[in-house]
Amino acid sequence: DVKVTQSSRYLVKRTGEKVFLECVQDMDHENMFWYRQDPGLGLRLIYFSYDVKMKEKGDIPEGYSVSREKKERFSLILESASTNQTSMYLCASRPQGDGGYTFGSGTRLTVV
């Protein structure tokens, strides 16, 4: 069963901490994405990647960075966590050419 796995289901971090959210896919997909989901706002694109070492800004990249050193792994980094980054973070992957997204189950991050 193909899947996208997010390493943590729940995280609680303190303001100012550097936070790493990890995502691994086992489908050999080229494209990977990070979204955040907030009530009433839907899903908003933070960053995405076409392939290894590549990254592109989405709609709300401020305060975030990403890393893609291997094809199967896409990491989201909060350089200095703030309370307004408390959210559900969703990782997704997609094959090159065409096809729907496969999402992970999400990481609920609380910044206190």
Place this chain on the structure above:
Amino acid sequence: QQQVKQSPQSLIVQKGGISIINCAYENTAFDYFPWYQQFPGKGPALLIAIRPDVSEKKEGRFTISFNKSAKQFSLHIMDSQPGDSATYFCAASYRGGADGLTFGKGTHLIIQP
């Protein structure tokens, strides 16, 4: 600037009825329009998708209707069942989603037994 507007925010339908969720988009360059279904505690899952060269696509009880001139598309769930209770998101993108999907804000659907 919200590029995909979804309505209603919430919807209650009786079992066996038809659930209808509507979306409108602004960018005429969009060429891919998927719908996602999300259950509590899970990530969204692709339900059905359409491209603008067709006006309707049906998969089982789920149908997308697409009106290119009005820049609108809708999801119809026929014979709605309690197991369909979930949050539904429409989305739109260019290049089939390679650059990311722009999502609507979601519709919380409840099917009453």
